[in-house]
Amino acid sequence: MQTQLAAYKCDTNEAICLKLVRTAEDLVDEETTFKPEFSHQLFENETVFGYKELQIRLYYSACRLTTLLQVKFASTVADRFKGIEQDDVEGKIKEFIPLGYCTGADDFLALLSKDATFKPFGELIHLYTQPCRENDQEYTYVIYKADMTCPGFREYHARLQTFLLWYIETASYIDVDDDKWNYFLLFENFEHDGVPHYAIVGYMTVYNYYAYPDKIRPRISQMLVLPPFQGQTHGAHLLEAVHKFFIADADVLDITAEDPSESFTRLRDFVDTKMCCQLPSFATEHLSQGFGSEMISEAQQKLKINKKQARRVYEIRRLGVTDPSNTEKYRLYRIDVKRRLNMPFQKNSREIAKMRRFLKPEELDCQLQQLDIKQQQDWLEKEFQEVVTQYRRTLERLAIA
Ligand SMILES: CC(=O)SCCNC(=O)CCNC(=O)[C@H](O)C(C)(C)COP(=O)(O)OP(=O)(O)OC[C@H]1O[C@@H](n2cnc3c(N)ncnc32)[C@H](O)[C@@H]1OP(=O)(O)O
Known part of the structure; x- marks a missing residue:
């Protein structure tokens, strides 16, 4: 009996299928599916019980993030064993995604055309171009700074933040009514049927903490580049653009990061070291003299890099x-x-x-x-x-x- 029941245990990291849909073909293309890294925030031990061949489809239109939720399976434990019930997968997911999602593919596809009228929220702070890995075509990427006063952004952010659960181990939803949050969003600008579209690539939330006596110390809270775009330097572009945005602000003392993951630490080391290479105090001839106060003040004043991070940059440069x-x-x-x-x-x-x-x-x-x-x-x-x-x-x- 135990072994037979065990066959109804499903690994939720495998069962959950995520997708960013640009065209109707994407919906059925296995190649565009990606999986979560974590699902423990919703499913204990990253498992659910009661299904065979479970597939939890959580698909989003690439621009507006219009959502499609479908739970598919071959059979349930109740079909075979009377009195034993399967876990309520759909109910669990519903607790974490905002209302207004579709459950039928036809409804979802009908709304997909609305992506053509989607425009990024807020103000453009940076733009860069880069060849696409798959077709070598040159694409433009834009970074916008948004806030909750932008019409429609509150609802859009509610859909976007659902991705955090799958990729940041300790992620939690933020209090969007607190106006100390900054939102930086990165989009890929592509053409479809001759119309420019803006597909979400990644985003970052930054909280304006107070720094004694009259400064702000922004803290990077959540940074996410969506899996189809990872490993293509978008993270580096986003982090550098956010730094540069704050460099221009005289009220900002320096920038910190909350509970950095290993991959974020690597990214930050790369970006900060690249920026510090231009500072005279980090020039090769000064490195053998040790970590000096010039380095601390120059990194902080010119690049808003904090002392602890400046020390890491010095050690990297000296190595x-x-x-x-x-x-x-x-x-x-x-x-x-x-x-x-x-x-x-x-x-x-x-x-x-x-x-x-x-x-x-x-x-x-x-x-x-x-x-x-x-x-x-x-x-x-x-x-x-x-x-x-x-x-x-x-x-x-x-x-x-
Ligand atoms: C404070 C916090 O927010 S902590 C939480 C941070 N977020 C997460 O951990 C969520 C999941 N991860 C992510 O969202 C992303 O992986 C991020 C944000 C950490 C990094 O974003 P990415 O866009 O992947 O960064 P980027 O592409 O610049 O660099 C990532 C790696 O790809 C490599 N890479 C980048 N471009 C190329 C390329 N053209 N060819 C080969 N490798 C490349 C980089 O060298 C880097 O390698 P490394 O990790 O071994 O050092």
Whole structure:
């Protein structure tokens, strides 16, 4: 019985099929389907029970994001085992997508033609062209800054943010009534039947935090480039354009990021290092002298890059000019990076000195056992090797950019 029931367990990362539809043909073209990376926010353990050959279709028109939801399956557990019920998949999805979606393909296709009249919201802040990977044709990409006062944007954003659930592990919907949110949207401008269309490529939300005494510290909260467009430099364009937008704002102190993912960290290292290459304080001749206050102030004032990130950029730049076969130079680099990595342990040492004054000898012994020196050294070496690997990857990308 258990084995027979297990056959009705479905992996939701596999069952969910996402699509950005431009033409009626896309609807039936398997090639244009993409899958979520996560679905745990809706489905516990990323599974549902009760279906065979389950397919949860969540298709969007490429421009307006008109939505089609269909749940298809070959059979349910109830068909075979009386009294056992399947999970309510449709009900769960409905909790997370805004009302107004279609359930029939004909209704969806009838609305698809409305994509031709869709125009991006807000003000254009950046434009670039790039050849398309598939057909080598030159496409134009536009980045707009929108806000909730733009007619129709509130509803559009409600549809757009549903993608976050599938690609950002800890994503949550934001409070759109808070006017401290900035929205940056990236579109591909393509022609269909001689009419210009704007298909969504990705977007970013940024929150204007307060910085003492009279500044703003924008924090990147959610950045998403939709899977069909990932790995084609759109993320780099979007991040750089947002930086440049804030550079022009005298009220902005610097930019931070909330809970950055690994791929975002790599992207940010690349973009920030590329921008800092133009700053005199990051010139090759200054790098061997260490991370200086000039670097901190120039990165902050000219590029709105915060101190922690400026330090990473310095380490990446210095690695790039340090010949690993020059033992002495590489040793100095390693010491410099390890000194930064060691900061939390140095704080610990200060705490030990304090403990010596206040703890009884047996209590102190117990505390010190937790701070094994050898373990610290091993940890430092491992961390150092990891950051160097990440930095080399950034340097390789910079070399071909
Ligand atoms: C604070 C936060 O928001 S954290 C959450 C960040 N968001 C996510 O993690 C959601 C899922 N991921 C995404 O949305 C995207 O992958 C992003 C935003 C992280 C990056 O956007 P992308 O458009 O893919 O970035 P971009 O194309 O510039 O670079 C991505 C990779 O493609 C590679 N790449 C870019 N163009 C090319 C090319 N023409 N040929 C080969 N490789 C390329 C880059 O080198 C980079 O490689 P790496 O990740 O190994 O360093």
